[in-house]
Amino acid sequence: TTHYLEEADAxxxxxxxxxxxxxxxxxxPSELKDSLGGDIITLSIKGNADVTDIIQNVENVKxxxxxxxxxxxxAINGEVTAPLIIExxxxxxxxxxxxxLTEPTLNDVYLEYTGKALRDIEESRSEIMAQRIHLRRARKT
Structure with missing residues (x-):
């Protein structure tokens, strides 16, 4: 078992x-990444407006x-879809x-199937361990 998805992929x-x-x-690994059915486009816009509907209506956006x-x-065929979104x-x-624009990674697969990123789980575990250590120290005093 591993939490290092890049290592698992390789x-x-x-x-x-x-x-x-x-x-x-x-x-x-390739079957799992292909199951997402396309590329991952990540973007930010100037300002705080919600443009989800505009993006969702672009051809090939899933x-x-x-x-x-x-x-x-x-998106299907991100190299074609990204310029359409920008326009x-x-x-x-x-x-x-x-x-x-990236091809899906195993981190994307994990996010897709569990609804959470692996790093979020690792951060939660770290916080829990820190709390346990703090409580143990508090009991000793």
Whole structure:
């Protein structure tokens, strides 16, 4: 087992995504990444407006999620779709300040199937461990 998904991607023939002790999905790294069905476009715009509907209506966009002002977009053929998104936003008066296009990673797969990023789980575990250490020290005094 590992929490290092890049390592698992490089070394494993088959992977099981486990959440709360349950196997959620299994497959080869490429099968799992392909199951997301496209590329990941991440973008930010100038200002705080919600442009989810504009992005969602662009051809080949499968899903749009907004978190902390950053849009995470699943799209078919991201190299073609990203310029279409920029143009749709520009026509409505919005400026894209940051854009990245990536192929799905196992972190994206984990997020898709569990609804949470692995780093969020690791941060929660770190916080819990810190609280336990603090409580143990408090009991000793």
């Amino acid at each position: 070394l494993c023939d088959r992977i099981a995504i486990i959440d709360h002790g349950r196997i959620i999905v299994t497959g080869s 899903e749009v999620r907004k978190e902390n002002g950053v849009y995470r977009i699943k 749709a936003l520009r026509r409505k008066g919005y400026t894209v300040t940051r854009l990245s």
